[in-house]
Amino acid sequence: MTLPMMQENFRWYGPNDTVSLSDIRQAGASGVFSALHQIPYGELWTREDIRERKAIIEAAGLKWTVVESVPLHEDIKTQTGDYKKYIENYKQSLLNLGAEDVKVVIYNFMPVLDWVRTDLTYKLEDGSECLYFNKARFAAFEIYMLKREEAEADYTARQLEDAKTFWEGMNDAERVAFERNVIDVFPGCKMGFTIEDVRRMLAVYEDIDRAKLKEHFKLFLKEIVPAAEEAGVRLAVHPDDPPYPIMGLPRIVSTEEDLADVLAMVDSPVNGLCFCSGSFGPIPENDLPAMVERFGSRINAVHLRSVQRLGNGDFYEANHLEGSTDMYAIMLAIMKEQGRRKATGRMDWELSFRPDHGHTMMDDLKKPVVANPGYTCIGRMRGLAELRGLGMGIMRSVVDADLVCASKRK
Template sequence: MIRDCKKLEQTWRWYGNYDSISLQEIVQTGATGIVTALHHIPIGDVWTTEEIEKRKKEIEDAGLRWSVVESIPVHEDIKRQIGNYENYIENYKESLKNLGKCGIKTVCYNFMPVLDWTRTDLEYETADKSTALRFEESALAAFDLYILQRSAAKSSYPEQVIQEAEAFYKKLSSKDAEILTDTILAGLPGSEEGYSLDEFKEMLKSYKGITANDLKEHLYHFLKEVIPAAEQAGIKMAIHPDDPPFPLFGLPRVVSTESDAKSLLDVVDSVHNGLTFCTGSYGARADNDLTGMVKRLGHRINFIHLRSVQHESGKSFHEANHLEGSADIPSVMRAIIEEQLNRKKTGRDDTDIPMRPDHGHKMLDDMNKESAPGYSLIGRLRGLAELRGLETGIRNTLEIH
């Protein structure tokens, strides 16, 4: 019997003053760690120790721990390598240094250009009448072709999707078109920027000529600059995959597959250059072998988002219940626990990897309350409870306590 192996640290994403869910309510979910950011600080500015300590004290006064920063946003100039990007990188390093001084040791971030995570429907009704987030390829194509009217849009989609998009658009009322536009451009929770239609068009123009290879090289440059600073600060960096994991609006996305992840890890071979393993984002692609990715890349996983999506036709999907859908979450959980055992055997001190239930359906009393899309209270509580039980059951089966 193997004993004394720490469990995953159960965490909860909280949006500070913007969040309708209180820290006291989070305490009652059983989570012990908070995942949050200083959303009020402009992108590119330094996070000062004063601001960090203020947020940290607020969390600790509620009996919780600030476990993970999600996220320090990467300025668009860094992604494009234009303007003041070098100064923004230096500011990023300074923020990491200050977080390290304050005892916060894990930072999640992403490198998605212009748009953060993207959905086309925030109120998709599931079989049990709860509502979920959905990405519908024909809806995105309808927006791209007929609302945004991007010149190269037609070459981005198969003919069948173009036909479905035309049919979709013809059924839209003006109000529906406005809702679709806001859903795509206004910015979902965690994204720090929203755009008007004209602003979005200008941002797309600013990426003209930047290929996937260019964006990868810009990411690798960022890693070579930032990871040494993270090492000095004692911080584990954890890059979040693209969501969804494929190009949108002609913009390249370069953290979508196992190959992408391995390449960026190889650029700076350090445990401080690690992954946020999001089973929902990677899992939106059927060709990503989630369990295999944990087995092969698990030693570089610094943070975990657990959720499942249900694949539909083409690239479409919707958020499933945490233990349902297209992802084999039990198999993934077992692989994560096995990774923890490997860490213990090799003397690593980071066996209690932070994990959070990612997204959740609106259900029960969630329906009567305001909450950020994907970040309902009861829906995520259900997810956390299911994941907690799954972990406990697997550990008991393996006789790990």
Template sequence: MEQTMRWYGPNDPVSLMDIRQAGASGIVTALHQIPNGDIWSREAIAERKHMIETAGLNWSVVESVPVHEKIKTRTGNYQQLIENYKTTLENLAAEGIFTICYNFMPILDWIRTDLEYKLPNGAKALYFEMKALAAFDCFILKRENAEASYPDEILEKALLHYKSMTPEDIALLKRTILDNLPGAEVGYTLEEFQEVLNTYNNIDRKKLEEHLMLFLNEIIPTAERLGVFMAIHPDDPPFSILGLPRIMSSAKDIARILTDNNSPNNGITFCTGSLGVRADNDLVDIVEKFGDHIHFIHLRSTLRDMEGNFYEANHLEGDVPMYEVIKKLMTLQKKRNKVIPMRPDHGHQILTDLNTKTNPGYSAIGRLKGLAELRGVMYSLQNQH
């Protein structure tokens, strides 16, 4: 697999040379400075590509070209926004960039409730806690009928949790959920979030599935013509959040998406961390069944419990059978005769990361450690006799 790392552009505390020193050869990035829905000009793409190549690296994958909310809800000028998306793909292809990661999660990208969850060894990880989300949903946001989304035992814990929170705790939780994650081009105040939440009042799971299919009906022919590979990222977490439907969470969802738009250019980002949060997702089987449509790989592991809580584990620990997954992926590459880009995802804050400004989940040393561990597995598999 091509070894890459995500980079958030010139303002990322982790530099391109840091990434090169970590052993990666490819960069995964996006033009985060361009508002969602606007066209990425060929000039802006070329400028970013030149910056990456000057550092001795390759721009391997775009993560992400964001799908505008109006496309997801099919409201307002959504048709023009789809045309803008096609033009961006044209410009990326013209600059030699052909793998596009994107997601179709409503409103919010990946969600955590704690960005500095302290582990027993002093490292810090990203954490999702159901009672904290329920406290936000029911008692801070006060979404209508929010209580119906949670079992009684979680609601009881959420109320106790909320009552124990200081004003500073509440402000931090709001920031963490609504506007504190890297790669989220849009942040919200509580009031703004409620307004955009209302735009999904009449959009259930079935309707959102239809909207994704209609989006891909228009995008995939363009991708085929350009030789571009679209790779949808799984929902993170892979279940409904804040009453919003999520439609890319399971093997069944993957099968539907690939069947509705049957094309080799329509594919997935195989994120072991996102899919691995659900115990009913057999990751090795997913590679076996859908491997021809895996265009990009995120390797990370999570450790979950029965309540739906999880945190980012070390890359070779947690609930993901990482050795077996990598073994299957390397067999897949040989079968396809194609090198697939992968990146270590969501590293811990360790060592000097703990005293350095870092994007949540995208520390320098933590990801270096993850990449080193994954490279060791790949090396051992390559050299088995």
């Protein structure tokens, strides 16, 4: 079996991104994961808007490979307000994307906030900076800033002690910056949420437990999967990040069991996954290569990054070939899946990946604060180069082994 390389991509946040399409092309990528971030959550993506963005990307010699993301309005997750209208807009957006030949759509079902970190500029020994999640610091946010009732019950005595020390060690300006880091890191846009906004959103979830949230997710899938099938669009749900409950909210896309449940909700090839190694990585029990092997046929997009687990749920984002993630085994499993697809004639045999996040390093450290944390150019270019080299090594080792076997047979 041949193990073909995956298609290399970068995330691009649109015309206002400080990393240009020219930069991305020079990094060696052939496509981008991008979205229409200027359109408010829940509103319709028109064919005209999609066509305009696609033309910009293609004029730079690249392809709009994957939509990341068509975001869900909170009303859909809670089944409140205008959720039926937002679902209809979502379905039509999928049809419009398919009509413009953009065929893979990532989304997530994380309540209230998107991905969460407690430090966006955690300094490593080599001087580079990365994203970091520390449970004690998040406890400080919950207890002293959000003032969520019963939050203390979610943390250990040591974490509570460390949270108090962390909180008392910050001045007013540092507390304001910490609040912004936690509640307003949405991909490609700033929501401008306040603590009061977060409290109001949390109140809507008071009667929504894990089972109820899964029920809402299933209803959403039953509505949109037929539209995706009609459009020829493959869906890719992104896992929870971090992959455990925060702010008392349930998480339903964090483990192997969760993935099996999601795929069984609507058993269609278009109901698929975005396999994000960095989002699954903080849970030691998640066997990432085995998850690829089990669910490989339903993977529609790939994010590759590594985390360094520090214990008790703490982690920082490591270099792509370092940390607690066995990137070799993951890439080998994904490339094998591609080989199986190609051998059986699947039209979607080629999977698109991007290096997910990256360290702020070298010249990027001298630039103004990045609008999209984790998405500076040089750190991701390093990640792409490392992953490209690893993939090439895997592919060539299989080819060379086949040649040796063929020679011996002669």
